[in-house]
Amino acid sequence: MASTLEDLKELQRATEEAAERKAAGHTGEREITYRDALREAITEEMDRDPNVFLIGEDIGAYGGSYVVTRGFQEQYGRKRVIDAPIAELGIVGAAVGAAMGGLRPIVELMTINFSLLAIDQIVNHAAKIHYMFGGQFTAPLVIRTASGWGQLGATHSQTFEGWFAHIPGLRVVMPSTPRDAKGFLKAAVRGNDPVMFIEHSLIYRNRGTVPDEDYILPLEGAEVRREGTDVTIVSWSRGMFLALGAADDLAQEGISAEVIDMRVLRPLDMDTVVKSVEKTNRMVIVEESWRTMGLGAEIAAEAQERAFDSLDAPIGRVGSMEVPMPYAKNLERLIIPGKDEVVAAVKETLR
Amino acid sequence: MAKAKAEPAVANFAGLDKDTLHELYRQMYLIRRFEERSAEQYAYGKIGGFLHLYIGQEAIAVGAIQAMTERDHLITHYRDHGYALAIGADPGAVMAELFGKETGTTKGRGGSMHLTHTDRNFWGGYAIVSGHIPIATGLGLAVQYQEQDAVVICIFGDGSTNAGAFHEALNMAAVWKLPVIFLCENNLYAMGTAWEYVSAVQQMSTKAAAYGIEAEIIDGQDVITMYEATQRAVEHCKAGKGPYFLEAMTYRFRGHSMADPETYRDKEEVEKRRSQDPLILFKDQLLRGEMASEDDFKSIEDTVEEQVEAAIQFADNSAVPDPSTIEDFVYAEPIWKSNGVAGEETARG
Numbered sequence: 001m002a003s004t005l006e007d008l009k010e011l012q013r014a015t016e017e018a019a020e021r022k023a024a025g026h027t028g029e030r031e032i033t034y035r036d037a038l039r040e041a042i043t044e045e046m047d048r049d050p051n052v053f054l055i056g057e058d059i060g061a062y063g064g065s066y067v068v069t070r071g072f073q074e075q076y077g078r079k080r081v082i083d084a085p086i087a088e089l090g091i092v093g094a095a096v097g098a099a100m101g102g103l104r105p106i107v108e109l110m111t112i113n114f115s116l117l118a119i120d121q122i123v124n125h126a127a128k129i130h131y132m133f134g135g136q137f138t139a140p141l142v143i144r145t146a147s148g149w150g151q152l153g154a155t156h157s158q159t160f161e162g163w164f165a166h167i168p169g170l171r172v173v174m175p176s177t178p179r180d181a182k183g184f185l186k187a188a189v190r191g192n193d194p195v196m197f198i199e200h201s202l203i204y205r206n207r208g209t210v211p212d213e214d215y216i217l218p219l220e221g222a223e224v225r226r227e228g229t230d231v232t233i234v235s236w237s238r239g240m241f242l243a244l245g246a247a248d249d250l251a252q253e254g255i256s257a258e259v260i261d262m263r264v265l266r267p268l269d270m271d272t273v274v275k276s277v278e279k280t281n282r283m284v285i286v287e288e289s290w291r292t293m294g295l296g297a298e299i300a301a302e303a304q305e306r307a308f309d310s311l312d313a314p315i316g317r318v319g320s321m322e323v324p325m326p327y328a329k330n331l332e333r334l335i336i337p338g339k340d341e342v343v344a345a346v347k348e349t350l351r
Numbered sequence: 352m353a354k355a356k357a358e359p360a361v362a363n364f365a366g367l368d369k370d371t372l373h374e375l376y377r378q379m380y381l382i383r384r385f386e387e388r389s390a391e392q393y394a395y396g397k398i399g400g401f402l403h404l405y406i407g408q409e410a411i412a413v414g415a416i417q418a419m420t421e422r423d424h425l426i427t428h429y430r431d432h433g434y435a436l437a438i439g440a441d442p443g444a445v446m447a448e449l450f451g452k453e454t455g456t457t458k459g460r461g462g463s464m465h466l467t468h469t470d471r472n473f474w475g476g477y478a479i480v481s482g483h484i485p486i487a488t489g490l491g492l493a494v495q496y497q498e499q500d501a502v503v504i505c506i507f508g509d510g511s512t513n514a515g516a517f518h519e520a521l522n523m524a525a526v527w528k529l530p531v532i533f534l535c536e537n538n539l540y541a542m543g544t545a546w547e548y549v550s551a552v553q554q555m556s557t558k559a560a561a562y563g564i565e566a567e568i569i570d571g572q573d574v575i576t577m578y579e580a581t582q583r584a585v586e587h588c589k590a591g592k593g594p595y596f597l598e599a600m601t602y603r604f605r606g607h608s609m610a611d612p613e614t615y616r617d618k619e620e621v622e623k624r625r626s627q628d629p630l631i632l633f634k635d636q637l638l639r640g641e642m643a644s645e646d647d648f649k650s651i652e653d654t655v656e657e658q659v660e661a662a663i664q665f666a667d668n669s670a671v672p673d674p675s676t677i678e679d680f681v682y683a684e685p686i687w688k689s690n691g692v693a694g695e696e697t698a699r700g
Binding site: 085101 | 459467469488494515519526527684686
């Protein structure tokens with residue numbers, strides 16, 4: 001399995017290649033990092049709407065754990081960039097109330113692991129308020145948080161996007177590219193639903209193009225990142241780069257893989273997946289989470305419901321090993337799936 | 352629980368005029384009768400699930416809301432019928448909500464525990480114990496951020512002061528000096544468990560001291576005391592001095608909900624507490640102070656009786672929600688599909 005550093009290089013390469021493909025023939029775009037895409041989205045929305053403000057742990061003087069908000073407190077002041085106590089339940093609750101009261105909070109939860117401390121506010125409150133009060137008011141908050149790993153131990157290396165994608169009333173996005181990150185974040189800030197906006201600590205340095213002009217992207221719809229005819233590989237966030245890397249390797253062996261980036265995890269765009277499977281007749285799902293009860297299981301179930309007759313092989317699933325994350329580097333490498341496992345899973349469906 | 356005042360020499364009406372005092376009595380009586388009739392409707396099977404009656408605690412909602420302006424905000428726990436009625440929600444709409452009808456305060460979506468009245472910034476009842484307290488802090492943040500001349504009143508029970516959300520919310524409100532009045536209804540029981548088994552301190556306001564929040568313990572059975580204390584709290588918050596904590600000592604005359612077997616407190620205790628009935632206390636006060644006559648009470652009570660009967664009729668005659676609307680309100684209209692200018696829609700969709 002690839003090391004973190006190798007993964008990073010690989011991701012970098014995959015992103016750049018994707019960006020080049022994307023950029024070909026386009027004007028009015030520029031290349032920036034994923035992190036800068038987030039920074040641009042935040043500052044543009046703060047400049048546009050005085051009710052947009054940031055709240056989170058160490059987002060001010062410290063600059064944010066993943067350096068997304070560095071310098072913003074100097075620029076916008078403490079009123080609009082609020083360093084909160086280390087109390088996620090209180091932070092998200094305060095953001096829910098502020099959103100109901102007319103503000104547009106962008107919450108930063110340092111990592112998605114800590115979202116569990118706030119889960120009552122996210123699931124029982126933010127997600128329900130519009131419905132249980134009969135549509136009379138909304139809680140339009142955005143919760144930015146980061147998934148990821150890198151010898152951080154058992155409680156800091158998890159990916160919980162599936163937990164939130166389970167909940168009606170939430171919108172859940174997990175963008176993989178700077179263009180999606182910026183467009184989704186701006187749409188999330190302007191929209192009236194609570195949005196879980198999940199980043200990944202290992203793709204902040206990835207580069208990609210974004211349009212020069214002000215734009216938002218609808219918080220819906222998967223995207224075909226690479227067209228192919230033999231197998232459909234479905235993933236999102238960092239997993240999507242593993243899929244692209246695997247597709248490159250498979251191409252060397254004459255196997256044509258189509259890669260779908262789910263991008264939005266609730267609502268799931270199964271139409272794009274089904275359409276692809278009807279063409280390729282084979283499918284592999286790649287996720288960094290544990291497979292048991294995960295998003296991949298849901299995608300596979302729905303794919304077989306809707307495209308059973310098109311499938312020529314059981315749907316393959318690649319996920320992490322079902323153990324809490326160990327600290328030791330050699331063990332950690334065994335947990336998270338790598339490109340080679342994706343290649344192997346694809347070959348299994350072609351056997 | 353504070354002791355009943357022995358016959359005060361001069362009744363205190365906090366400078367409120369006769370009409371206002373009558374209105375306060377009317378609201379308390381409305382809550383009382385509404386709740387008694389709700390219990391009856393529950394027995395008839397017209398109300399499902401939970402029904403948490405406010406009987407015995409009426410003076411708190413009525414007194415506190417009297418100290419609020421139209422701009423102020425209110426958010427409460429799930430024992431919210433009294434608050435909805437006192438702040439002006441139509442009793443018919445409240446009863447219709449309990450009946451699960453489309454004409455209810457949340458169109459039959461929320462039920463008894465999630466009443467609301469947005470005309471008066473009543474942001475609803477919430478049913479996760481302590482869950483709404485951080486939300487109150489957030490509403491306070493919005494008030495301060497937008498420089499509104501307003502306060503937020505957050506109602507919760509003694510049981511919720513033992514949960515983490517309470518402490519996180521109070522700390523944040525104090526750190527940021529937010530205009531939030533934390534009003535604890537201490538009825539001595541966290542559902543069916545007496546306070547001494549679950550709280551390290553007898554007075555919940557002691558916990559406010561940990562965050563440097565000014566607090567007072569007041570007699571929650573006395574509507575005038577409630578009004579005056581809330582006024583003090585409002586002045587404190589509006590002067591920019593940060594949050595304020597009120598601990599209103601009270602007692603729930605009925606069970607926690609309709610399903611409560613009341614095995615945790617004995618009948619003698621309940622009977623003894625009934626001598627502290629806020630309606631009887633206030634009635635006596637008004638009679639002694641010659642602010643109302645028996646005829647006035649009869650007139651108010653007859654009117655309320657008709658109003659509650661009309662509320663039941665309204666709820667009975669209302670339609671249930673149309674099943675075709677079952678997925679409405681899960682999400683707001685997406686900005687990329689609406690015709691409105693992106694980002695210029697208000698939160699109150």
